[in-house]
Amino acid sequence: MSGGALSGVRVVDLTKYQAGPSCTQLLGWLGAEVTKIEEPGKGDDTRSVYRDREGLDSLFFLVLNANKKSLTLSLRHEKGRQIFVALLKTADVLVENLAPGAVDRLGFGWERVHEINPRVVYASIKGYGSRGPYAGYKSLEWQAQAMGGAMSVCGPVDGPPMINGAAIGDSGAGVNAVIGILAALHQRHTTGEGQYVDISMQDAVCNLIRVRFRDHQRLGRPPLREGTGKVGFVGFGMFACAPGGPNDYVFVNTQAPSLPNLCMAIGRPELWEEFRALPPEKWPEHTGRVKAIVAAWTGQRDKHEATRLLCEAGVPAGAVMDTEDILHDPHLREREMIVEVPTPGRGRFFTVGNPVKLSASQVSMASPPTLGQHTAAVLKELLSISDSEIESLRQAGVI
Numbered sequence: 001m002s003g004g005a006l007s008g009v010r011v012v013d014l015t016k017y018q019a020g021p022s023c024t025q026l027l028g029w030l031g032a033e034v035t036k037i038e039e040p041g042k043g044d045d046t047r048s049v050y051r052d053r054e055g056l057d058s059l060f061f062l063v064l065n066a067n068k069k070s071l072t073l074s075l076r077h078e079k080g081r082q083i084f085v086a087l088l089k090t091a092d093v094l095v096e097n098l099a100p101g102a103v104d105r106l107g108f109g110w111e112r113v114h115e116i117n118p119r120v121v122y123a124s125i126k127g128y129g130s131r132g133p134y135a136g137y138k139s140l141e142w143q144a145q146a147m148g149g150a151m152s153v154c155g156p157v158d159g160p161p162m163i164n165g166a167a168i169g170d171s172g173a174g175v176n177a178v179i180g181i182l183a184a185l186h187q188r189h190t191t192g193e194g195q196y197v198d199i200s201m202q203d204a205v206c207n208l209i210r211v212r213f214r215d216h217q218r219l220g221r222p223p224l225r226e227g228t229g230k231v232g233f234v235g236f237g238m239f240a241c242a243p244g245g246p247n248d249y250v251f252v253n254t255q256a257p258s259l260p261n262l263c264m265a266i267g268r269p270e271l272w273e274e275f276r277a278l279p280p281e282k283w284p285e286h287t288g289r290v291k292a293i294v295a296a297w298t299g300q301r302d303k304h305e306a307t308r309l310l311c312e313a314g315v316p317a318g319a320v321m322d323t324e325d326i327l328h329d330p331h332l333r334e335r336e337m338i339v340e341v342p343t344p345g346r347g348r349f350f351t352v353g354n355p356v357k358l359s360a361s362q363v364s365m366a367s368p369p370t371l372g373q374h375t376a377a378v379l380k381e382l383l384s385i386s387d388s389e390i391e392s393l394r395q396a397g398v399i
Contacts, residue, residue, distance in 0.1 A: 004031015004032070004361050005360075005361040006027060007031040009027070009185065010033050010035070010092050011024060011033065011034040012037065012091045014094065014095065014098065015036075015044075015096060015125075017044075017045065017097070018046075018170035018171065018174070019097050019170040019171070019201060020095055020174065021065055022064055022170060023123070023181075024068065025065060025066055025067060026175070026354070026356070028066065028068050028363075029067055029353075029354035030358075034067065034068040035069045036069065036070050037071055037084070038070055038073070038371060040372070040399055042371075044061060044065070055345070057343075062343060062351065062368045063351045063352065066351065066368050067365065067366045068369055069377075070373045071087075074398055075106045077398045079393065079396065080398045080399070083379070083383065083393075083399075085116055088113060088117050088120060089117050090383075091120055092119065092120065093121045096108075096125070097124070097125035100126055103124070118192075118193045119194050121188065121197060122196050122197065123197035124199065125173050126139075126201070127144060127201050128147075128202050129198050129203060131198075134147075134202070139169075139201055142163060143169075144170070144173075144204070144205050145163060145205055147202045148169065148205025150164050150168060150205050150208065150209055151163065151164075153212050153225060154225065155227070156225065156227045157225055159225070161225070168204065168205055169201040169202075169204055169205050170201065172201070172204035173200065173204040175204075176207070180199060181197055228251065233284075235259060235262050235291065236253060238252075238320075239251075239252060239294055239295050240298065241301055247322040247325075248302065249303060250303045250307055250310070250319050251320065252294065252316070253315075253316040261315045262294070262310070263275075264313055265310050265315055266293065266294060266297040271293065303319035304319050326338065335353075337352060337353045337355065338350060338353065343367045343368060372399070375390075375399050
């Protein structure tokens with residue numbers, strides 16, 4: 001867990017579920033020393049959510065908590081709060097994503113932590129941030145997508161709004177938190193003090209759909225759902241491939257500059273000659289015919305071959321890759337985006353690697369911690385607590 005760009009940065013991780021852990025895992029991947037604070041005997045709720053093997057941490061937990069240490073500590077216990085204060089005095093960053101008001105009730109809101117250690121960068125991730133009319137509302141991924149505008153632009157043309165399968169609210173907020181933390185750490189070099197990083201899941205989703213506000217202002221109304229098509233784009237859309245499985249599709253993004261490439265790639269150069277003779281404003285009238293021709297071509301090929309042939313011809317295209325495809329994709333494997341990690345009781349499991357590649361900073365993927373795995377080591381190394389004291393704390397339920 002050392003040798004990375006953030007080596008020497010100590011992070012106290014008071015997070016659960018996905019938004020917070022995705023932030024602190026990325027910090028760990030970048031080399032920070034991340035200490036995850038967990039309730040004794042229980043830990044992060046995701047250790048048991050969707051558990052597939054009795055007595056083992058769930059895959060939900062494992063994919064979000066690599067490169068961290070686990071310290072069990074009860075913040076409801078006075079002695080536990082004293083230890084937490086001592087930890088904060090050694091820390092550079094605190095990250096929390098507890099329910100609105102929860103961290104304040106524990107006595108560790110921004111103002112209090114800033115008093116304890118003015119250098120701490122305090123990142124808080126909530127559904128709607130720390131201020132505004134919705135600040136007290138709870139939010140999960142789906143609410144963030146709805147309230148952030150993503151659902152309004154996802155779904156079939158004549159159907160209801162739909163959920164985006166990617167966790168753009170949770171992980172989007174986690175990435176924004178990392179950006180804010182890094183900016184605050186940089187500014188600390190000048191000011192000598194930490195600051196409050198206020199992250200909202202709704203904000204994260206809103207940011208990710210910002211090009212739709214371009215459409216709103218251009219059209220003078222909210223943009224309509226377009227499914228997998230694009231009004232006025234010839235040869236643009238989703239096309240079924242052989243052998244016809246649920247994810248055997250290729251998405252083709254054909255706009256005017258690549259239309260001749262598409263015609264050549266599918267062996268229909270005469271089609272481009274037809275379009276050349278027409279004014280561009282007439283092209284959309286032929287959308288249906290072109291799509292039928294492209295569909296006949298893709299239907300005779302598997303999605304990977306269709307993607308390769310189209311991309312080699314200069315046509316933006318992409319196979320609809322499911323998780324099985326991604327796990328074995330040679331490109332992602334070469335980029336170490338799919339990695340195998342050893343973990344107790346499971347041997348090795350597949351997970352997603354660090355998406356941020358730095359040429360001069362390499363951090364290997366470390367196993368997610370078992371509950372309380374590093375409790376004794378952290379207390380001894382950082383706080384100089386003796387073995388006998390640690391045992392007493394354990395007997396009292398503090399750790």
